[in-house]
Amino acid sequence: MKTKFINAPENVTRELLEGYVLCYPDKVKLAGENIVVRAHAKDESKVAIVTLGGSGHEPALSGFVGEGMLDCSVVGDIFAAPGAQRLFQALQLMKREAGILLVVLNHSGDVMSANMACELAGRAGIKVKQLMTHDDISAGIGAAKEDRRGLAGCVPLYKILGAASEAGKSLDELIEIGTRFNENIATLAVATGKCTHPQNNAVISELPLGIMEIGMGQHGEGGGGQSPLVSADDTAIQMVDMLCQQLKPEPGSQLLLIINGTGATTQMEHNIVFRKAYKELVSRGMDIAFSRIQEILTVQEQAGFQMIMAILDGDHVEYLTRKKADAPYWTTIEQ
């Protein structure tokens, strides 16, 4: 029985990308099978920002290809890393003296493909460096980086790196800017309800009605255990507490606060959760320098959201808020 608006399951990824680039022809195009690039390429004197990841998380990751953000997104099948050969093909397309910065979300398949493709690229004389994201804190406060998955915190990172690259920063400078951001960002997910894999209808996650799970990963991976759904305000405070334990912001800290919807939860609810998180942080003396409520990285129809917090330096604020971005799902007008 059909439960989703798809055609043949094996064509889902190809067709969703085709629809995407047809919708935004002034901004994005396909440069190969499952390789999305800008419709108008950035000057080759500037570092290319490239990322990779499975599909099924739309608008992520390819929704952020565009001026001032990503130059290229290499897409795998639903929830699956793209192969190293496809990624290597993309690195060849992006080759330039200024170099390529490859942003890798910490998931084993993506890491393996990235390492293999970078090895091939090195042999082919392509200058590429990796920057790994690991913003998920569900493995525990202060857990080792390797044990922390990359969640939707990659998206504001793309914005910062894209703007810094447009401003002419070198590959090493971009690594420094991005690393400084990555060391001060934390994301926590909460899930409710159920979601299914579009290709085989397998249940990815299933939570009984009225139950939430804080810390669930982007593919139904276990989190911090299930508990009855509490109010929006109590949920917000609980998540803010955990994020602050990790980041240790101080009064006067300039914070980023994003609510990323993962699927079926309404924006109405995100707004209400955001309201309390914002007020709680302000009552602790922090400033919210950048905020957004949006489905930036979804997990099929998974109800729930990710709360993303970061302590920003002045250059991060500048790149996030004042520099132009013109990707289909992230547009910032130059101030």
Add this chain to the structure above:
Amino acid sequence: MKTKFINAPENVTRELLEGYVLCYPDKVKLAGENIVVRAHAKDESKVAIVTLGGSGHEPALSGFVGEGMLDCSVVGDIFAAPGAQRLFQALQLMKREAGILLVVLNHSGDVMSANMACELAGRAGIKVKQLMTHDDISAGIGAAKEDRRGLAGCVPLYKILGAASEAGKSLDELIEIGTRFNENIATLAVATGKCTHPQNNAVISELPLGIMEIGMGQHGEGGGGQSPLVSADDTAIQMVDMLCQQLKPEPGSQLLLIINGTGATTQMEHNIVFRKAYKELVSRGMDIAFSRIQEILTVQEQAGFQMIMAILDGDHVEYLTRKKADAPYWTTIEQ
């Protein structure tokens, strides 16, 4: 039992609007209870664009308040029209010699509030004219305007009117531009699954797994009858056919094509439906001059989407694609 991230049900609307304006303080603010206005008001020499409608459809309608779009959104409780007194209060705030254009989606409560508020405004010497939207075609091809509800087609209309107002068009000119757009737009919804009212948990709509209903309204109102879910491509063709029967585009027509997600259906699916709709229209000789895939007007967690099509004149294309908009959920960089 809690199933949504809210606090006291009676506070949902106030709290979601408070969260919204806290998130985007550079763009929007509250100017009264449930009245959202631009953070930086438009020059009073230009016509104000105002709209009204119930909450529960986020990001609509208030998500489109901002430079180049709406000046003011007057919000009712979940799925309920705001009262005439609140709307009158907003009209007083927006009063100017150039006048106010009030965009009203054709739903009985909204129409009644708009008529009463405009009568009060007239007595108070406030210059205001109404523009009604009725893009839904589920009442049947060629049905009388009065019988056709206003669906998400109001959103591109806000963009066109906002840009035309910024360009200095008079109230009568805006009525002409908007009427010409309204006469050439058609929207069709398809729903699957179930959604509930956040304040009383009442089931707004419930469709068995594997069943879709084409033509369902924005609050679970009956549509064209239920049928088994078919493929994305077949769904797209069926909807394109009906929209074309209504609009009768000709080869060479410049079309708008938007897929508006109403809640739980993934953007992955919207992309795949868009792909076929786009190809089908191009194969019939039409040009797609403007397109977008986004949740612009939701119906809580209702799975499904609305397909919006319009035949555009040259000025509509210009206002939609080349003129600046800077609302939280619709940003266009000036070309």
